[in-house]
Amino acid sequence: MRKRKLGGDPEEDLGATTTAEERLAMMWPLAAEAWSLTGRPMPEHGRKDAPVRWLPSRPSK
Numbered sequence: 001m002r003k004r005k006l007g008g009d010p011e012e013d014l015g016a017t018t019t020a021e022e023r024l025a026m027m028w029p030l031a032a033e034a035w036s037l038t039g040r041p042m043p044e045h046g047r048k049d050a051p052v053r054w055l056p057s058r059p060s061k
Contacts, residue, residue, distance in 0.1 A: 014026075
């Protein structure tokens with residue numbers, strides 16, 4: 001763990017040394033821990049059944 005000022009740039013770029021798959025694998029334990037801290041069960045729906053809401057983009061003014 002490292003302490004940084006809010007908005008400070010990280011010292012290393014994991015994108016330069018890891019694949020997207022590796023970075024996703026790194027975040028999964030963090031996501032699972034976050035869910036466990038809520039005291040709620042982890043959702044078990046498939047991705048195609050995930051609750052989402054699509055909003056069309058608004059044209060620039």
